[in-house]
Amino acid sequence: MSDAIKSVDGAASLLDGKAAAALIDSRAQAGVEALSGPLGRAPCLAVVLVGEDPASHVYVRNKVKRTEASGMRSIEIKKPADLSEDALVAIVEDLNADPGVDGILVQMPLPDHIDSRRVIETIDPDKDVDGLTAASAGRLVQGAPGLRPCTPSGCVWLAREALGDLSGLHVVVIGRSILVGKPAGLLFLEQNCTVTLAHSRTKDLPGLCASADILVAAVGRPEMVKGEWIKPGATVLDVGINRIDAPERGEGKTRLVGDVNFEQAAQKAAFITPVPGGVGPMTIGFLLVNTVRAAAARAGLDYPAAVADL
Numbered sequence: 001m002s003d004a005i006k007s008v009d010g011a012a013s014l015l016d017g018k019a020a021a022a023l024i025d026s027r028a029q030a031g032v033e034a035l036s037g038p039l040g041r042a043p044c045l046a047v048v049l050v051g052e053d054p055a056s057h058v059y060v061r062n063k064v065k066r067t068e069a070s071g072m073r074s075i076e077i078k079k080p081a082d083l084s085e086d087a088l089v090a091i092v093e094d095l096n097a098d099p100g101v102d103g104i105l106v107q108m109p110l111p112d113h114i115d116s117r118r119v120i121e122t123i124d125p126d127k128d129v130d131g132l133t134a135a136s137a138g139r140l141v142q143g144a145p146g147l148r149p150c151t152p153s154g155c156v157w158l159a160r161e162a163l164g165d166l167s168g169l170h171v172v173v174i175g176r177s178i179l180v181g182k183p184a185g186l187l188f189l190e191q192n193c194t195v196t197l198a199h200s201r202t203k204d205l206p207g208l209c210a211s212a213d214i215l216v217a218a219v220g221r222p223e224m225v226k227g228e229w230i231k232p233g234a235t236v237l238d239v240g241i242n243r244i245d246a247p248e249r250g251e252g253k254t255r256l257v258g259d260v261n262f263e264q265a266a267q268k269a270a271f272i273t274p275v276p277g278g279v280g281p282m283t284i285g286f287l288l289v290n291t292v293r294a295a296a297a298r299a300g301l302d303y304p305a306a307v308a309d310l
């Protein structure tokens with residue numbers, strides 16, 4: 001059994017995203033080592049954070065730590081919440097123009113007075129390590145080479161680790177966001193799956209989920225998916241990260257839960273990701289991989305072998 005799969009008695013096997021992400025990080029690190037010679041420098045990821053949202057600061061700190069641990073150069077740009085949209089666009093344009101920067105990530109969500117679409121569309125598609133620009137989305141739809149969104153890439157990797165070939169399996173994705181749901185559908189389609197994109201208006205969601213060989217929950221509603229919705233033996237990938245009150249832990253305490261009721265679903269599924277420690281850590285792993293890929297592609301080089309086959 002791979003490091004990423006932990007067997008649990010009498011219930012589903014745990015898909016350990018933390019262990020899997022360590023493997024993905026080490027692939028990125030090997031890619032950095034292979035590329036630094038030909039490039040004459042290390043690949044470089046720039047992260048832009050606007051505002052004081054504490055959760056965003058935690059994610060960004062994690063990204064910076066893992067970027068540096070992989071041997072890459074990290075640039076961190078932090079600005080106050082009242083930064084103007086034009087000023088943010090100018091920061092992105094500067095990063096586009098800097099030949100030493102390979103990847104640009106603008107942390108979402110942005111403050112309400114900033115048009116996120118305009119900022120994202122400013123990012124050079126060749127540096128779009130989030131895979132969020134229209135150009136990246138178009139490349140994904142067309143099956144052309146390009147940078148793929150990180151969270152859905154992590155989902156596909158975990159599913160393949162658990163199941164091997166995914167051909168013909170029915171994947172139900174709950175959620176149709178640009179960041180996760182839609183690209184997840186396309187990436188599983190690329191794996192020859194039969195894909196259903198479900199959402200808040202879907203009729204009989206429990207009945208639909210019961211036909212899913214792979215269920216991807218990406219709606220942002222704490223523990224919405226119940227045990228009875230799960231087909232026995234299914235693989236459950238929980239993308240949700242919801243912070244809820246946990247009075248049992250003491251006054252004012254919170255805990256993280258996914259979009260899936262884990263206790264219930266683990267009784268039915270064959271494989272399931274926990275929250276935390278599931279899909280979340282994989283997202284950062286693929287961000288590092290995308291940065292290595294972007295650095296190679298921008299220099300006109302093939303992807304290093306370590307990150308070519310993920």
Ligand SMILES: Nc1nc(=O)c2c([nH]1)NC[C@@H]1CN(c3ccc(C(=O)N[C@@H](CCC(=O)O)C(=O)O)cc3)C=[N+]21
Nearest residue numbers: 059105106107108109130241276277278280281283284
């Ligand atoms: N441009 C952009 N790209 C993103 O990819 C992006 C973003 N904006 N904005 C916010 C979301 C969220 N996100 C996470 C990444 C890692 C964890 C992660 O590793 N979570 C840990 C727990 C962390 C905790 O304790 O809060 C886990 O699930 O085990 C979570 C969430 C990336 N996002």
